Amino acid sequence: MTTSFDQLTSWLKERKITEVECLICDLTGIARGKISPTSKFIVEQGMRLPESVLLQTVTGDSVEPDIYYRLLDPADIDMFCRPDPSAVFLVPWAIEPTAQVIHDTYDKQGNPIELSPRNILKKVLKLYADRGWQPIVAPEMEFYLTKRCEDPDLPFQAPIGRSGRQETGRQSFSIDAANEFDPLFEDMYDWCEAQGLDLDTLIHEEGTAQMEINFRHGDALHLADQILVFKRTMREAALKHNVAATFMAKPMTGEPGSAMHLHQSVMDQDGRNIFSNPDGSMSELFLQHVGGLQKYIPELLPLFAPNVNSFRRFQPGTSAPVNVEWGEENRTVGLRVPESDPQNRRVENRLPGADANPYLAIAASLLCGYIGMVEGLEPSPPVKGRSHERRNLRLPLSLHAALERMESCRDLEAYLSPRFIAGYIAVKRAEQENYNRIISSWEREFLMLSV
Template sequence: MTEEPLREVREFLAEFPDTQAVDVIFADLAGVVRGKRYPVADLSRIFGDGLAFPASSFLLDTAGANTDAGGRGFSDGDPDCLAVPIPDTLDRVPWSAQPLAQVLLTCRQRDGQPLFFEPRNVLARVAQGLKSELGLTACVAFELEFYLIDRARGAEGAPQPPFSPATGERDRATQVYGMDQVDAFGTVLTDIVESCRAQGVPTGAISAEYAPGQFEINLRHVEDPLAAADDCVLFKRAVKGVARKYDMQATFMAKPYPGEAGNGMHLHISLFDGQGRNVLDDGQGGISDSFRHALGGLLATLPEAMAFLAPNINSYRRYQPDIFVPIRRSWAEENRSVALRVPLGSGSAKRVEHRMPGADANPYLTLAALLAGMHHGIAHQLDPGPPASGNAATAFDPGLPMRPRRALQRLRRGKLLRDYLGKDYVDLYVQAKEAEYESFEAAITPQEYQWYLLAD
């Protein structure tokens, strides 16, 4: 073992000597956090030798089933890969009653190269190409919406809003930016922020959103896209863990309530050159040519990217007209109805806000697809066309695949994202999601009984 990992382990145990166990975790294709729990006595060995994990863990469906995508799983005997800790991600688990630690893992193939179908490694390849080919580094911030829900389910397993700690009654408030809602759930929200701070995850503003029990907590900009996506994974785990502590649950499901707002995952991205200059700013507070080209690339790759930005069958229920959710290829300054919003800001703060992804999307794959689009646009000097005006979300864009299978077909037939994310990975992703959709569609729903049981 080298001195650096030894020091990280030694310093952590010196600060938290009562730690009993460590969770070794990673996010799979669906963004689900998976891993194992080890006794703390194994911590030095984990950092020194790594761990064996089935490589097919990165191709599981959302329910945890082995999809055997590309013959990886049942067909090839399910071989292991080497999982190693990611430096500087060893932290305590503040919401746990048991003194726990956790550390993020990344995986290698037998030849020592990064496992090509680990989502984090997919992002790493795209980010490296952006830097080596264009000399640019992305600075990224995630904004995530989520619902706090009651642990008890309603009719047919539907979620219910939680009981308000302030009134003792089930929350019915829909006051966007309402401070009463933030105050009512303030203890939970503050605990989430403090838990994130303890893990080095930088959070910012907290706001109540458009539905009962719905909130948004912003993550601050990070100058390393991998670290930003890591923070997103850790944030979602913290939100869910803290919610359980208060006898609630948290969900990042894109559309948990048919009649209420969905959960989005908005990404704010700036691009900096080797001299630390934000190339999206024109030096006078406006958008540069590079910014326009990046917008053009994001719009050009959006049809293929939908399979990553909206990965689940439920994801597409979030897209509806006139609810501040984009449904067209569009861009504009200070307009929340467009797919690509240019917020106020100049200099280092000049950025694009991508508003299409759902909160259920994998942060690594989503960011990889977006950085690929920006690279493509800058490299080929694409024109985004004129900005939208007014409400750009009144009707669906016929050029966007707004159904899950159509999105997979568009990704499979496309060429742009294959060049960036890798043909082999795109094929594996499509196969894994197709297997998931087939499994989902095989189930008979209550509505099928209501409609068809006595129809004949």
């Protein structure tokens, strides 16, 4: 890892990198930017992009004009993007020696752009740093492998593995089922190793050709960068082997959804876990952290479930949590406390979908816990046994309802800028309206000749 632009320059030259992909992450989690010759990148030390890039929807459309001109300069000015030397990764699948460098965004006065997801995460991390705390996170990414399909009207199908057969049925934790795609995962692991990604284990999840990759615990910002890079890497590895990889929250009818589970803990300046007392018991700060997650996750749910499709994952009867109850070693709750020794005590937020923007999901999860600790919020009693039927701490049931709830929560404005909140909600409402214009296959099948 490089720590200065001079070290980054030396790193690029030593590896004979000829092109640099200059990236930022927009609100939807899409990597946007420019591809630059290395010589130009070294001279310019950054790039300029229209600030409107950060208000694009997942379809590439913009938000309503009145909101657009309220949040952005009407002249559609540029923002200044500066490379983070600690966020440089190879592009192993490229034909020419190529690197990807994640950039931070600033206005012409040098102020961080408030609409930038990476800046939002850095803002939350500063709240922790100002109190002498360092959050530690460990993400778990679920995703599906599917057959390549050019027609979006057709349902996804499981791909054909090495045996020549299509996977069927539930294959949770099956080694043989995962090995069906050995050549693909060998490339994926080789590429991730070349990029320095902190991958841990590969698991075959419950769904048909559904997989999970776990990351080792570490710095929140660095792991958010890694998730952005990993998603690109996984899609490229799949394409090389003539299949597709999708991080949609609910890509297949009748199959489990895909999550981005976030394990989180907090260390003090001496490296001690503040979630545990000296005698090893749960600390008051830990319980308050859980209390903050319980109170504010429903207010920030669009940052964990950002798309219309995200809410299909929360349907009753699915394996996904549908509330913010908590409990020890309980996978039916939204907030699971895994069994561990006191130094590794943590809470697992099981609510974010795999489709969530990693910067925003991590920022929101840490922010909820932070507010709980500084405001002294107490959690509900822990749940023993199944929690799906409990309705006291249920979540909003649709993107529309979740956005309304986020918009009405004034407590968040003290921590997240009103401009970010307004911009994010505007983007997601524009996507909802775009979705509402599409006639689904269900409507054609059941209404065409029946009503």
